[in-house]
Amino acid sequence: xxxxxxxxxxxxxxxxxxxxxxxxxxxxxxxxxxxxxxxxxxxxxxxxxxxxxxxxxxxxxxxxxxxxxxxxxxxxxxxxxxxxxxxxxxxxxxxxxxxxxxxxxxxxxxxxxxxxxxxxxxxxxxxxxxxxxxxxxxxxxxxxxxxxxxxxxxxxxxxxx
Amino acid sequence: xxxxxxxxxxxxxxxxxxxxxxxxxxxxxxxxxxxxxxxxxxxxxxxxxxxxxxxxxxxxxxxxxxxxxxxxxxxxxxxxxxxxxxxxxxxxxxxxxxxxxxxxxxxxxxxxxxxxxxxxxxxxxxxxxxxxxxxxxxxxxxxxxxxxxxxxxxxxxxxxxxxxxxxxxxxxxxxxxxxxxxxxxxxxxxxxxxxxxxxxxxxxxxx
Numbered sequence: 001x002x003x004x005x006x007x008x009x010x011x012x013x014x015x016x017x018x019x020x021x022x023x024x025x026x027x028x029x030x031x032x033x034x035x036x037x038x039x040x041x042x043x044x045x046x047x048x049x050x051x052x053x054x055x056x057x058x059x060x061x062x063x064x065x066x067x068x069x070x071x072x073x074x075x076x077x078x079x080x081x082x083x084x085x086x087x088x089x090x091x092x093x094x095x096x097x098x099x100x101x102x103x104x105x106x107x108x109x110x111x112x113x114x115x116x117x118x119x120x121x122x123x124x125x126x127x128x129x130x131x132x133x134x135x136x137x138x139x140x141x142x143x144x145x146x147x148x149x150x151x152x153x154x155x156x157x158x159x160x161x
Numbered sequence: 162x163x164x165x166x167x168x169x170x171x172x173x174x175x176x177x178x179x180x181x182x183x184x185x186x187x188x189x190x191x192x193x194x195x196x197x198x199x200x201x202x203x204x205x206x207x208x209x210x211x212x213x214x215x216x217x218x219x220x221x222x223x224x225x226x227x228x229x230x231x232x233x234x235x236x237x238x239x240x241x242x243x244x245x246x247x248x249x250x251x252x253x254x255x256x257x258x259x260x261x262x263x264x265x266x267x268x269x270x271x272x273x274x275x276x277x278x279x280x281x282x283x284x285x286x287x288x289x290x291x292x293x294x295x296x297x298x299x300x301x302x303x304x305x306x307x308x309x310x311x312x313x314x315x316x317x318x319x320x321x322x323x324x325x326x327x328x329x330x331x332x333x334x335x336x337x338x339x340x341x342x343x344x345x346x347x348x349x350x351x352x353x354x355x356x357x358x359x360x361x362x363x364x365x366x367x368x
Contacts, residue, residue: 008214008215008216008217008219009215009216009218009219009314009318009321010214010215010216010321010325010329011215011216024219024225024226024312024314025219025225025226025311025312025313025314025315025316025317025318026314026315026318027311027312027314027315027316027317027318027319028318028319028322029318029321029322048215048318048321048322048325049322049325049326055326057326057327057328057329059329060329063215063325063329094315096233096309096311096315096316096318096319097233097307097309097319098307105322105323105326108322135309136311136315137311137312137314137315137316137318138315139225139226139312154228154310154311154312155269
């Protein structure tokens, strides 16, 4: 029996096929799905903010794109995944309200996406696909067996990237 | 004041009753405005003050994927933060049809229906904030309202991110409202951490 593992906001979870991993209603947050195609180990990080170094209160490493991705990689390695084989897909980073967020938080969705990409690049993890930006929420389901990243949004067709 | 700065946990424990009362007065005022607008009776539950982990937040208003019509206003002035008025999609359709005096066609909202919904949000969040302002003597300016019809968790990510800058939990004052059949929705007031202190100080509870 395969299980569906749920990831919350500012959270990281890992799984091994046939289990799948999901996060519901990504808004301006970004979901980063990683997979080692050989061991079929997968993981999903749901990060809220781009950069832990810009913020004093940064004890929850899962909250930020930079530290969240590092933690995700570390937890997958602990299960036996190999970093040099890992590949990534990302989704989310929407702007839910036209004029949401002032000051530090302007274009936060977009910045979460940029920060996620730059961390993946730094770790030499190829980004295979993305469904990011725009102004709608997304539920995502990641299957580490196939690498399929299913994206559901209100009033839109489901798509797999 | 720096010496006795409260953290968010102490705030929610020690002043829970006061914060609930703020929700009670604010939402009570807003409900009166809403009831007048649509000329029917609306009830509200006892407000709840909740200190949540971020991963718990998404499920707060009927589940992460519950489609909500959400009106969001940023709050500025003496306090900063935001206020959200969330209605289940069907409730929102019902409200708009009552306001406009006609059944809505189709399954979604037309441009004029969206404007009507924003205006409802504007009026009733305005009533909430007015009550808060008279109670505390603080100046509160709401931004222009914006509307999103989407999954609850996606909408709640917006205030969550604001709190995420300052800490690892979110403190909110939530009031659920309903009528006998067709309306179910929530008010969520989210002052930022410093603003909670300002509110309590203005009420003479902190010095």
